[in-house]
Amino acid sequence: MALTDIMVKRISPREKRFEVTDRKGLSLRINPSGKKVWVYRYLFDGIPRRMTLGIYPAMTLAEAREKHSTAVQDVASGVDPGRKQMEAKAKRKASPTFTDILEEFWDVELQYKKAGRETKRLLTHDAIPAWGNWKVADIKRRDIVILLDKIRNRAPVTANRVHTALSRLFNFVAERGVIEDSPCTRIRKPQEKGRDRVLVFFLNGLLLSDYFELFDKFSHYLHRG
DSSP, rough: OOHHHHHHHHHHOOOOOEEEEEEEEEEEEEEETEEEEEEEEEEETTTEEEEEEHHHHSSSSHHHHHHHHHHHHHHHHTTHHHHHHHHHHHHHHHHHHHHHHHHHHHTTTTGGGGTTTHHHHHHHTTHHHHTTTGGGGOOOHHHHHHHHHHHHHHHHHHHHHHHHHHHHHHHHHHHTTSSOOOOOOOOOOOOOOOHHHHHHHHHHOOHHHHHHHHHHHHHHHHOOO
């Protein structure tokens, strides 16, 4: 029987790892820790193979089916999707773009953090349009300063949030050996005013990126005069 969103959400872990089948080789593997992983099992040249599609809930059922459908088409065309995935990953790791490294940052770290999805959303909204196809090693301190200034002109608080997110991302890049040092070092972050911090405290449960610019406008109104 095909899986549903509710079924996937409600599946509980057991003492031993097990899998629940969806369709055509697509299944959800549930580890004793509770971690849920989308897996595709297939035959290629008569040999059983397996590839990991993604981790739930970062990858939804619909997204897993879409990626699975592409893999099924690859097999039908005589292409091994597992090898294709490994080769693409190796190529990205050798000389990753900013978009590539953001995905790696998500896979390795962000998806396990409470604010990870929001951090990725911030970077996707403000940094990807500027540097998406740039090699991450080519991004210099001057590029970061220019981007933060541009954001600060419209939304000072958002600029500080993006600054924090970029600092952690480039530290991650350095830790992974892609660059020697983070270009975010020695970039000063302007202090938020006292009333800004009070507002952050009261809006903490609501303050996502969708609200940052509204917050900035409200803060600017309070500080007028």
